[in-house]
Amino acid sequence: MERLRSSPLHANISTALDKLLEVIHVVQSRRKDEIANASNRQRQGAPRCQDDRDVLALASAIREMSVATRKARTVLWCALQMSLPK
Secondary structure (H helix, E strand, O other), rough: OOHOOOOOOOHHHHHHHHHHHHHHHHHHHHHHHHHHHHHHHHHHHHOOHHHHHHHHHHHHHHHHHHHHHHHHHHHHHHHHHHHHOO
């Protein structure tokens, strides 16, 4: 889109995309933690109630990813609209 416009896009666009990438990495990390902790607990025979913290952390990260995804889609749509010929 920057090539179509022959000028750089607004700073908010790159900020929104950076935030989305950051949140995706957080979700991946939470999911890895959940898997690791679940397998460790299964080996140790620990009670299942510990899983709730991992699931809640993952759910919170997914909620943040959903918000960041909506913002990224919106700014990309705006960038596309600004890039199209008039």
